Amino acid sequence: xxxxxxxxxxxxxxxxxxxxxxxxxxxxxxxxxxxxxxxxxxxxxxxxxxxxxxxxxxxxxxxxxxxxxxxxxxxxxxxxxxxxxxxxxxxxxxxxxxxxxxxxxxxxxxxxxxxxxxxxxxxxxxxxxxxxxxxxxxxxxxxxxxxxxxxxxxxxxx
Numbered sequence: 001x002x003x004x005x006x007x008x009x010x011x012x013x014x015x016x017x018x019x020x021x022x023x024x025x026x027x028x029x030x031x032x033x034x035x036x037x038x039x040x041x042x043x044x045x046x047x048x049x050x051x052x053x054x055x056x057x058x059x060x061x062x063x064x065x066x067x068x069x070x071x072x073x074x075x076x077x078x079x080x081x082x083x084x085x086x087x088x089x090x091x092x093x094x095x096x097x098x099x100x101x102x103x104x105x106x107x108x109x110x111x112x113x114x115x116x117x118x119x120x121x122x123x124x125x126x127x128x129x130x131x132x133x134x135x136x137x138x139x140x141x142x143x144x145x146x147x148x149x150x151x152x153x154x155x156x157x158x
Contacts, residue, residue: 026119031136033059043112051107053082060089064078080107
């Protein structure tokens, strides 16, 4: 995984991280976004730091969300609420349903792979946000283009 900072037109992207460990790279990206310390070398460490949802909500706010109440409580329901607010942000930014995770994937450490997929998908979606020029986790997704081939008739002359 590589993290890029792009200019406003997304024509120039500068790579700022290139860790061999995708988990530590994701942690560095989330730290850059949230402004909060995040350091992890494995999924268990990352899950422990993201479990409260506070880092994710703070990162979302720096990407243009308006999450007004971010709980710093140790109470399970408030932490799951934070994660839910972040998931709502992912949906609002066009992250595909197949890439989303559910709160328990993160909170209960049930599927950190799916959490990583969701975060990577957000990184690609950031390229479509007007005026956003903060760090992203990947280059823009490829844009589908129409075919340049002429239509071929399947009807044969008799």
